Amino acid sequence: MIEIHQLVKRYGEKTAVDGLDFTVRPGTVTGFLGPNGAGKSTTMRMVVGLDAPSSGSVQVNGRRYDRHPAPLQEVGVLLEAKSIHPGRSAFNHLNALALTHGIPRRRVEEVIELTGLTQVARKRAGAFSLGMGQRLGIAAALLGDPQTVMLDEPVNGLDPEGVQWIRNLLTGLAAQGRTVFVSSHLMSEMAQTATNLIVVGRGKLLADTTVARFIQDAGGQSVKVLTPQASRFRDLLAGPGVEVTGAPGSEELTVSGLTARQIGTLAFEHGLPLYELTTQAVSLEEAFMAMTEDSVEYHGSTTPPSSPAPALARSTA
């Protein structure tokens, strides 16, 4: 469990973290989202005492990180900055960590296997691919068999197989009852991995919610309907709380305020053929963009000077 109370971090004039208040609970994966510069890494560094709060407090598993007699056995972390000696093998790196923290060698072998590093464990870590480096960082985080696991951007730069592996690992750790706190820029990835979400912008808390609720609040669901009698069906669908949109002459309608089941039943009752009836949820990406619109510190260009293409309107990467 990670408990954050009124947490503030200032760097001179800059307030990187501005009064954050939230709890990350065990048994689920909690995603930590926010645009660049929102304060995610600073918050994570404060959780493990790498940065001191200007005010407020952070507790992990009931106490401050530095008050735990065996912190590696409490919290496993993967932060962006890597501190692996390039000339050391994966095994030696993990073994050195284990020796200095009273962790048995057996556990080193276990995490090497768990993270799929067996084939390369004796090779120089400096020659590792990005994916292998991430696996080694995660192996180090899991070495102490910690109750709480905190990973900053663990899927950055990984191939689809690596992304899938991390997803299964994180959901597996949460299923064992551990606290899993993970930051990412990849909204679609979060949607598939996390159950809970903490969203920050400019150091402030924007949402402390579930993935399902987050999407619902951002516009909920609509239903795509394809029928050759769109104009007639539109009149039949009209009612309080129901919104129907669709281009004149088109077979396609978008309906909000009714479920697919209600729409299908209505079509059946009036003998209208339906070619498609699809419930559409707002994607996490869209919901996130809508929420953090005013909190993006580093905007991309909205109108590329030499191109009229509107595809990349804003950069949050």
Ligand SMILES: Nc1ncnc2c1ncn2[C@@H]1O[C@H](COP(=O)(O)OP(=O)(O)OP(=O)(O)O)[C@@H](O)[C@H]1O
């Ligand atoms: N050591 C530091 N000195 C001065 N300013 C800092 C320092 N560390 C972070 N900042 C500033 O604090 C703000 C928050 O940074 P932080 O790295 O925590 O954001 P983030 O959400 O992790 O961003 P990203 O997604 O880009 O990693 C940024 O404006 C950053 O420039």
